[in-house]
Amino acid sequence: KGCDFAGFNSNRFDVPMLVEEFLRAGIDIDIRKRKFIDVQNIYHKLERRTLSAAYKFYCGKDLENAHSALADTRATYEVLMAQLDHYPEDLKNDVAFLSDFSRMTDNVDFAGRMVYDENRNVVFNFGKYKGKKVTDVLRTDPGYYSWILQGDFARNTKQILTQIRLDMNKA
Known part of the structure; x- marks a missing residue:
């Protein structure tokens, strides 16, 4: 208290x-x-986590024309090259490796509302059912599906959740 x-x-x-x-x-x-x-x-x-801050940290330069497509693209490339040089023990110059390394979660939908767990089950990654298998939740609480569809969720999330529900009904 x-x-x-x-x-x-x-x-x-x-x-x-x-x-x-x-x-x-x-x-x-x-x-x-x-x-x-x-x-x-x-x-x-x-410790800012912006492209300008990364460019300054890894490349030692100030980012001119930040937020213009060309400047940001060039700076992103230079930062990646500098990261590869800076962390040779941790990083490999390999697209598949870098894709896996840079992923924070194994998302099913782009927003990360559903992710794969360690057994490759699709689980919710938010709310009261975080960590619960989506198929189990759809069976035990069908209203949750309606709540998500009517809520302020990304269309991609709704699309994938609907596909999971349709696939359940086919089985």
Whole structure:
């Protein structure tokens, strides 16, 4: 009671999870007046993660005409070449390797709302069913499908979810 919170990525993960768990346990908690320090956000604000920052870090140059297609394309290429030189033990100059290495999740849809788990099952990657097999959720909570279709989700997400549902009905 009365404490403030600090963590790494805590504003997006730990604090929401903590509040959800308190509410799930029937404990009414109001922490809106508390202070939240997210060390990851500080890191990202001070160590910019932009093409201009990467260009400066890896190539030692300022990016002129940032956000123009030609300048951004050239800078991206130069940054990639510099990364290959900078991390020779970690990176290979191979498209398939770099594609796998640069992937954060194994997305089923482009938005990453559904991903493949370690067993190549399609699972939800958000919300109350995060980590649950999509086919299981569609069987046990058919309203979730309608909620997604009516919600503010990418068309690609809706398209793939619909295809999974149609494939289930065929089986």
